[in-house]
Amino acid sequence: MGFFRWLRRAATERAAVIDVHLNARLQPMHRGDRFEDPVVAALESAGLRSGVLDAGTAFTRGMRIVSCDVSFGVPIDQADEGLFQIKKALRAIGTPRGSTITMYSNELDPIGSLYGVALRVPLVDAVDFTDDRNIEHNRELDALMIRIDSALGDDGSVWSWHVHRGSDVFVYGDSRGRLHEVLESLIASDPLLAGATLTDVA
Template sequence: MSFLNRLFRLAPSDELTVVTARLNAKVQPLDRGEIFEDPLADWLKSENLGDVLGGGTQLIEEPFGIEFCDVEIGLSDASDDIVARVVAKLEELRAPKGSTLLFDDEARPEVAFGRMEGLSLALNGTDLPEEVYANSDVNELIRMLDEALGDAGEQLGHWEGSRETMLYFYGPSYAEMERIIRPITDARPDTQLSRIEKIA
């Protein structure tokens, strides 16, 4: 396993308490910043609560790809009320179920949070006919699936392995996302031999 893509790390001041949001979200570093870090930092600063100090993405061996991502937060006040507000903001930003807020103070219990459920679509990259790959466009597939999902979910992350490309979708209900996505993947030539799994 390797912990990669820690893009930046601000030094916390003595006045800040560091907490880590371990997000059960399979997103790339740039997506992590756009979806979670940047809007969270803007909100923290606007409320005079602190700032985002850094972030990282945990990669694991194939075929699993991304395991989770971390967002490190410096809080000027880490009382239970403020922590509850931070958790509520992360859930507003679509934090998936299975996420956890961790404290440097090991005596303080972690806080479980997250509302979104997750679906992984694994695209087979080796066993389909060559003409299928020649005529396939994964970006067009993503647009089609996002349009079909509507408010039921959206693609937030991806990972490319040597044999599979993983697309990660998040929404209020895994069952509803699967109900919408499966007929499309069953019908398309480029999604044959694909796998759909629940990830949150």
């Protein structure tokens, strides 16, 4: 964090800082794939020089993922346009309810419409392998997430997961009812999900 604080101080001398709080439970690499990279690409497509000044994923003391934060920098003379373009990009990407955006630490502006549900899988508690992006996997969990995505179709998808003393799978979509319907059906039929629970997270 020391490097990021230094970078942020240096950047704010010539850039407006736009802070986005994401009510999304994402591993760092998933946060970058789903939000950081697409937002920066959208800003650049709009003709704005931009970059990520700081980013992080918050965990509980028990090492359960809670939320994410990303700070984007845009030229000071394009601050208002940058704020507009970031909001536009977040809406296009799809952002969970409870997320906020602010510039210059002013009042938080709510953004986001998607619902989120965390599926707790107590029977999956071991990492089988780590991929070339340093993301930890369990093969049974990977197969389960494919089944979840298939069952949801266009109604939602798995955004991230975390294997730690059991596993958490984070699923987002347009309808909380539909997310529960699909996940409850899988819990009722899949032995791997014995003892699994659902928690609304957005």
